[in-house]
Amino acid sequence: MDLKDHIRGIPDFPKPGILFYDVSPLLAHGPAWKTAIDRLADAVRPHRPDVLVGIESRGFLVAAPLALALGIGFVMVRKRGKLPGDTVAHSYDLEYGTDTIEVQSDAVKPGQRVVVLDDLLATGGTMAAAVTLLRRIGADVRAAAFLVELTFLNGRDKLDVPSLSLMAYDS
Template identity: 70%
Template sequence: MNIKDHIRSIPDFPKPGIMFYDISTLLAHAEAWRDTVRQLKEAVEPHKPALLVGIESRGFLAAAPLALAMGLGFVMIRKRGKLPGDIITHNYDLEYGTDTIEIQADAIKPGTRVVVLDDLLATGGTMAAAISLLRRVGADVAAAQFIIELGFLNGAAKLDVPVQSVVRYES
């Protein structure tokens, strides 16, 4: 199945000149979504993670069902102010400003092997920040996995772990 056939492209969103790749249509197509999760599983299994980590919010959509399919736990990296308890915070720069992500301090035991997932790899800033945050809590980050990669933005070059995606766009 060609997963790209189930991803809607929306020009000029959220601003002129940007092409938005919408996975809503993929999620709504049961067979295509099942095949996407199967492909994610095949890509992630060789890394032998003990936990999967998803980045808010669309990364949750990939990581949670995959964790269930693989019999693994799932941990969330969230935006500022969304997690209770003791948290570890990481501020990072984006091409248009700054942002903050957080993880619960006790979510991952030091030395735990993880794979971190998000829906889309563009410039790599958010994933690089997530990897840095995970290392601060002692996680062994084995790989980064995406549904979509915008190869022409070279986001994978910012990441020092193996990077895989189900679908890749070159322009």
């Protein structure tokens, strides 16, 4: 099955000149979504994760069912102020400003093997920040995985872990 048949390009979203790669049709098509999760499981399994981490919010849609398929736990990395209890924060630079992400301080035990997931790899800044944050709480980050990668933005260059993508777009 060609999963790209289930990715929709939406021009000029969220602003003029941007082509948005929408994974919603993939999520809505049961057989394609199952194929995507099965392929991600095959790609992630060799890294032997103890837990998967999803980045808010579309990363949750990928990491949670994948964790279920692999029989392991799922942890959320969220924007500041969205998680209860004791959290650890990491601020990072964006193209136009800064952002902060958080994880619950006890969500990953020191030394646990982790694979971090998001729906799409663009410039890599948020994923690199998540990897840094997870290492601060003791995670052994083994890889980053995505449904879609926009290779022309060179996001994987910001990552110091193996990067796995089911689909790549060169422009």
